[in-house]
Amino acid sequence: MSPPGRLPRRGRLHSLAAPYALDALEPVERVRFERHLDGCDRCSAEVRNLAEDTVRLSRSTAEPAPAALRDRVLAAVRTTPQDPAPDPGRALRLPPHVWGGQPPARPRACRPRPLLVPYATATAAAALVVAALFAVQADRTRDELDTARDRAREIAHVLAAPDVRAAGGRDDRGRGIGVIASASTGRAVVTLSGYGDPAGGRVHQLWLMRPGAQPRSLGLLDGDTPLPASGLDRTATSLAVTVEPEGGSPRPTSRPVVQLALESVGFGE
Amino acid sequence: MEADELLTLVADGDQKAFEELYAVVSGxxxxxxxxxxxxPAQSEEVxxxxxxxxxxxAARFDPRRGSALSWVLTLAHRRAVDRVRSARAAGERERREARRARPPAFDQVLEEVEAGLERERVRRCLDRLTALxxxxxTLAYYDGYTYREVAERLSVPLGTVKTRMRDGLNRLRDCLGGEA
Structure with a gap:
């Protein structure tokens, strides 16, 4: 959710429809434009048409694929499980190629990957999320733990990305911040622990820090409840938490109480 | 069977249908x-x-939102562009030097287009567009440049590139006809 001050102008965004259909936007713009599309039926229809037009350009490029490719793909298919159908309510509002809209794979992804790795990693990621959750919630009641477990399951599902990684830090007073993130999908889950609630009805607000750009709000943190965030662009260098007036601010109004570098989880290109 | 129908079967786990779909879309x-x-090696990998x-x-394919072939090619294009940009980011400095040394061959891709009916049609239609x-x-779609990079390479304002892209696509649609 963009704070009010950062909503891009409609006209300017709209002119990005053709570059978007040609996959000619930078990752940050792509994410922003897709967020815009999500709430604009007219734009989605236009993008759909433009996307059909761009596909015409591929009519001149078809060429037979190497025979070895067929063998490899068909062999992989026999051992690869399929993803379940997406939630229809959400899928319907999205333009045709948004589902493939993750930011570019990092250069290190260039090396060939064994086919089943994503699944193994997803399981590992799920375990990580659950561990991170319970580490800060050990003193909770049974009911609260059950709620947390449900949430963990939800989050683990969101983070079932092949490149998910975790990072965290703790200060000498035992307060800490943890993040589990996937650079390829631009998603993350952030947990703050030991900071309590700020006095006077104020709130902890989470920001994405990028070089040469304003901090972007990722939402408000509620105690130590994990906060899922999406649309993280690869240029992001760190996460920061500030204390803000009730309801949050469009821009940080105070110095961060804690900051965490994202380099080790695959960001900061 | 058409790609649309095949993709629907594939969504239900039909491996035979996938083999047929492969025959239609792999080229x-x-x-x-x-x-x-x-x-070639990177292309095969992607x-x-x-x-x-x-x-x-396959279960994510929704026939109400476009043809299966469009869906597949849109995905393929996105993945190819993402990969070429990653690779390019690595060698960006070298290329900047090279660009200074000689002007880029804008229409290179057109010259490389081989004979063939579809190729010929697309080429003819591209020829009818203005150079810009x-x-x-072509710089965006075939070479994977962002519109900012395209503007920089062509030394024209960003707004101009955006409108030329839109106009170009519209004219291409008129020239190549309605069938996808």
Missing amino acids: PVYGLVRRVLRD AQEVLLELWRS QRQSL
């Missing part, structure tokens, strides 16, 4: 990826990822 997918990436993703994500429309489209 267009591999060719497009190859056009963008140039390098094509493999895309084709396997079709198997995994054509270059904006």
